[in-house]
Amino acid sequence: MSTPMLEIKNLHVRVEDQEILKGVNLTLNRGEVHAVMGRNGSGKSTLSYVLAGKDDYEITDGEILFNGEDLLEMEPDERAAAGVFLAFQYPIEIPGVATMTFLKAAMNAQRKSRGEGELSTPEFMKAVKEAASLLEVKQDMLKRPLNVGFSGGEKKRAEILQMALLAPQLCILDETDSGLDIDALKVVSEGVNKLRGPDRTMLVITHYQRLLNHIVPDVVHVFSDGRVVETGGKELALELEAKGYADFDAETAA
Amino acid sequence: MNIQAPIRLSAAEESLASQLDSVGAEGLATLVRDKGLPTRRVESYHYTDLKMLLNDVPPLASAAQAGGAPATDIAGAYRIVVANGIVQNSGTAPAGIAVGTVEGPVMASRDDLIVSLNGALGKQALGLDLTGDVDPVIHVDHRFEGAAAHVLSRTRIAVAAGAKATIIETVSGSDAAHLGNLATHVSLGEGAEVTHIVVDMSALQARQFSNLEYRIEANAKLKSVMINAGAALARAQVFADFVGEGAHSDFLGLNVADTDEHRDITLDISHAVPNTTSTELYKQIVRGRGKGVFQGKITVVKDAQKTDAKMMTQGLMLSDEAEILAKPELVIYADDVVCGHGATCGDLDETSLFYLMSRGIPRADAEVMLIRAFLAEIVDAVENESVSEVLTDIVERWLSKDV
Ligand SMILES: Nc1ncnc2c1ncn2[C@@H]1O[C@H](COP(=O)(O)OP(=O)(O)O)[C@@H](O)[C@H]1O
Ligand SMILES: [Mg+2]
Numbered sequence: 001m002s003t004p005m006l007e008i009k010n011l012h013v014r015v016e017d018q019e020i021l022k023g024v025n026l027t028l029n030r031g032e033v034h035a036v037m038g039r040n041g042s043g044k045s046t047l048s049y050v051l052a053g054k055d056d057y058e059i060t061d062g063e064i065l066f067n068g069e070d071l072l073e074m075e076p077d078e079r080a081a082a083g084v085f086l087a088f089q090y091p092i093e094i095p096g097v098a099t100m101t102f103l104k105a106a107m108n109a110q111r112k113s114r115g116e117g118e119l120s121t122p123e124f125m126k127a128v129k130e131a132a133s134l135l136e137v138k139q140d141m142l143k144r145p146l147n148v149g150f151s152g153g154e155k156k157r158a159e160i161l162q163m164a165l166l167a168p169q170l171c172i173l174d175e176t177d178s179g180l181d182i183d184a185l186k187v188v189s190e191g192v193n194k195l196r197g198p199d200r201t202m203l204v205i206t207h208y209q210r211l212l213n214h215i216v217p218d219v220v221h222v223f224s225d226g227r228v229v230e231t232g233g234k235e236l237a238l239e240l241e242a243k244g245y246a247d248f249d250a251e252t253a254a
Numbered sequence: 255m256n257i258q259a260p261i262r263l264s265a266a267e268e269s270l271a272s273q274l275d276s277v278g279a280e281g282l283a284t285l286v287r288d289k290g291l292p293t294r295r296v297e298s299y300h301y302t303d304l305k306m307l308l309n310d311v312p313p314l315a316s317a318a319q320a321g322g323a324p325a326t327d328i329a330g331a332y333r334i335v336v337a338n339g340i341v342q343n344s345g346t347a348p349a350g351i352a353v354g355t356v357e358g359p360v361m362a363s364r365d366d367l368i369v370s371l372n373g374a375l376g377k378q379a380l381g382l383d384l385t386g387d388v389d390p391v392i393h394v395d396h397r398f399e400g401a402a403a404h405v406l407s408r409t410r411i412a413v414a415a416g417a418k419a420t421i422i423e424t425v426s427g428s429d430a431a432h433l434g435n436l437a438t439h440v441s442l443g444e445g446a447e448v449t450h451i452v453v454d455m456s457a458l459q460a461r462q463f464s465n466l467e468y469r470i471e472a473n474a475k476l477k478s479v480m481i482n483a484g485a486a487l488a489r490a491q492v493f494a495d496f497v498g499e500g501a502h503s504d505f506l507g508l509n510v511a512d513t514d515e516h517r518d519i520t521l522d523i524s525h526a527v528p529n530t531t532s533t534e535l536y537k538q539i540v541r542g543r544g545k546g547v548f549q550g551k552i553t554v555v556k557d558a559q560k561t562d563a564k565m566m567t568q569g570l571m572l573s574d575e576a577e578i579l580a581k582p583e584l585v586i587y588a589d590d591v592v593c594g595h596g597a598t599c600g601d602l603d604e605t606s607l608f609y610l611m612s613r614g615i616p617r618a619d620a621e622v623m624l625i626r627a628f629l630a631e632i633v634d635a636v637e638n639e640s641v642s643e644v645l646t647d648i649v650e651r652w653l654s655k656d657v
Pocket of ligand 1: 016
């Protein structure tokens with residue numbers, strides 16, 4: 001059996017003396033799409049930030065292996081270069097940084113860390129154009145400073161655009177569906193589905209089942225109070241939608 | 255009766271007094287002997303105590319030739335060199351620009367020793383009379399050359415009614431501990447549109463005073479940009495008087511300070527007539543043990559109704575030992591006005607840094623991106639492309655310096 005792409009073992013995380021993640025165990029194999037479902041405040045975003053390397057968190061126990069290597073030892077930029085990508089639940093607005101400048105810097109930084117040369121301007125423009133038309137991102141958005149003045153839905157689309165351009169191995173999508181109307185949800189899901197492949201693994205975080213109609217997962221995990229309380233196939237999402245989270249909370253308590 | 259005890263003069267004060275004696279400016283010499291250099295007890299010098307900071311005054315400059323190429327070359331600009339305060343041959347002036355020399359002080363007399371020193375010790379002023387739509391950018395290239403000297407440089411710019419011009423003044427020169435004192439008066443006739451930029455790029459051991467004065471008539475439009483990017487001690491004073499209705503000005507500025515540098519911009523704007531508007535945006539970026547000072551005072555006189563003035567100052571601190579001091583101040587005597595001010599100060603935003611890094615951009619590069627973003631607002635405010643490129647260059651040079 002080959003090494004899983006991502007292994008999270010007994011992960012405990014604190015923020016300001018409060019334990020948020022209380023022993024998370026997850027194994028994601030190459031090419032799989034996993035969904036993590038859980039109510040607000042259960043620690044889903046915390047998990048995504050810890051994976052991406054945000055440093056406000058204290059890891060008190062456990063480990064994270066990415067392709068067998070210790071992810072927690074790596075800086076956020078090193079994780080990105082190694083192939084980790086987080087589509088943020090709340091993408092940051094950065095005035096004064098042009099979107100295109102940012103995209104080019106990100107793509108070239110990752111290429112550089114892999115020992116590849118810089119993209120030429122025409123190559124870069126072509127890649128952006130293709131990804132933008134796939135995700136129906138308007139040219140006008142790309143001319144603005146990074147995420148500045150983007151609507152909620154535009155921000156989410158821009159995140160997936162970045163994901164398409166950076167072609168990561170591990171895609172973590174944190175509530176990419178929130179803020180999207182039905183049409184946008186379709187466009188974004190199609191974009192994500194195009195990126196599915198045998199070498200790419202996805203962790204799709206959501207608290208609604210509806211996204212999973214479009215991005216159909218191989219595995220569904222129910223997340224409650226900082227840990228995984230149930231794991232199943234895609235039908236688990238439907239069950240959760242029907243029963244609500246309360247039943248699963250009870251299991252946690254038991 | 256109010257008898258002042260005689261003060262102990264510092265070496266710098268002794269030199270100043272004798273330089274004033276040598277040009278027959280007895281009144282000012284007496285003032286220096288009686289009061290000395292401004293200390294922190296003088297409100298406008300509160301954060302820049304010259305008695306403490308100015309250790310010596312080098313001898314008055316003698317005439318010199320500008321050495322070498324300009325510190326910055328502006329594509330397509332009409333350049334006039336002023337070396338050690340003396341206007342050099344400036345070639346044939348393009349249409350709309352009359353170049354001459356003017357005797358006497360260029361700025362209004364005011365209760366400020368540095369301005370008074372420029373008036374008393376300066377030899378001649380560059381005079382520019384601008385009419386019509388002046389096409390090329392005018393670059394006044396102030397050079398302080400030779401051994402360390404006390405250099406007075408002055409410019410008097412009169413922009414005729416309805417005229418349009420972009421003027422950039424730069425200060426640079428030999429690598430010596432000069433004491434520079436620049437004074438520029440710009441008068442904007444009715445409806446004139448002017449962008450005026452002053453960039454100090456003097457040697458890092460130099461001490462530089464830059465004094466700008468604007469007189470803004472009805473319906474005129476001014477954009478003023480002051481950048482302190484040189485000298486161990488740099489103090490810029492920006493004075494502006496709105497004297498005609500319907501005028502608008504944007505005042506911008508930037509202090510960048512490294513190591514032990516001290517950079518100060520002090521603003522004194524008077525809305526003296528009704529219906530004038532202004533914005534003020536001053537930024538400071540400091541690292542090492544650098545210190546940035548901004549004082550902004552906007553006065554709205556009693557009859558100046560409908561004044562709209564918005565002042566903002568932002569500071570970025572890149573090290574723990576660096577210091578930023580900011581004091582915005584509104585003095586309002588009219589009742590029907592819209593005025594406000596704000597100040598922010600901090601280090602780079604960690605959340606933004608994380609976002610950039612999470613896309614693979616290494617920390618150092620992400621920091622530079624955010625610093626550039628911080629500075630972009632000042633540089634991008636200048637519409638003329640070749641000038642804003644030059645300003646970008648100056649900022650980039652500062653950024654790429656190792657501290
Ligand atoms: N930086 C932080 N400081 C304090 N509390 C935090 C911080 N980040 C998350 N939390 C808390 O951790 C819990 C989980 O939050 P989060 O991971 O955002 O949940 P979810 O994404 O599942 O809605 C919440 O109670 C939240 O208030
Ligand atoms: Mg969340």
